[in-house]
Amino acid sequence: MNVLTVKLDWVLDKEHCGYAFAGICWEKSFIPLDVWKAGESNTNIDEIVHPDINQEGMWCTLLGGLRKGQAYDSVKFKSLIAMEQSGVRPSYKSGHISENFMKNIKRKGLSSHRALESQDSKIVAHNERFLQKTAKFDVANGSLLAAYQTLDDINRLDDSEDEGAKRERLWKEIEKANKRYDKAKKEWRHQADIGERLL
Secondary structure, eight states: OOOOHHHHHHHHHHHHHHSSSHHHOOGGGGGGHHHHHHHHSSSSHHHHHHHHHHHOOOOHHHHHHHHHHHHHHHHHHHHHHHHHHOOOOOOSSSOOOOHHHHHHHHHHOOOOOOOHHHHHHHHHHHHHHHHHHHHHHHHHHHHHHHHHHHHHHHHHOOHHHHHHHHHHHHHHHHHHHHHHHHHHHHHHHHHHHHHHHHH
């Protein structure tokens, strides 16, 4: 069974159940428009009472569910009366919508902080690698310049057999130094490109 089949079965199930689209679209429901507009735009209230309802019982018969619902409503009504008379709430939370706003703001702030910390750690690690590549590049560049300087000094001397052998060895060293220089330069440029993308 592929993902597309599962999604299609889910949509067909919602179409056949008869209440899914009526719960999200006024034209599909029998609720008066004024009542629809006065209601909440989400199902948060229904979701909040799930834990309380589940404590009253699950998989009840129709009559059993009705009686348990009546008992639940009665207890909630008594709690509301007690709160109005004494000012003592059934929980430490005020239940005001501002609490949810503050919680959402803190959650978003924490999420943004974690994202920034992750980016900062990547930047710090990159800077360390960049410094390492820069140091290798400087060493390779210095070695190459030193080899060329030595070759230039030998060229100033007499063209003897010993100097010719030294010159040959130097050319090999220069070739190796050039390869190290090109490799270090390539790694340095690659690390610099990564840094630009991070910024």
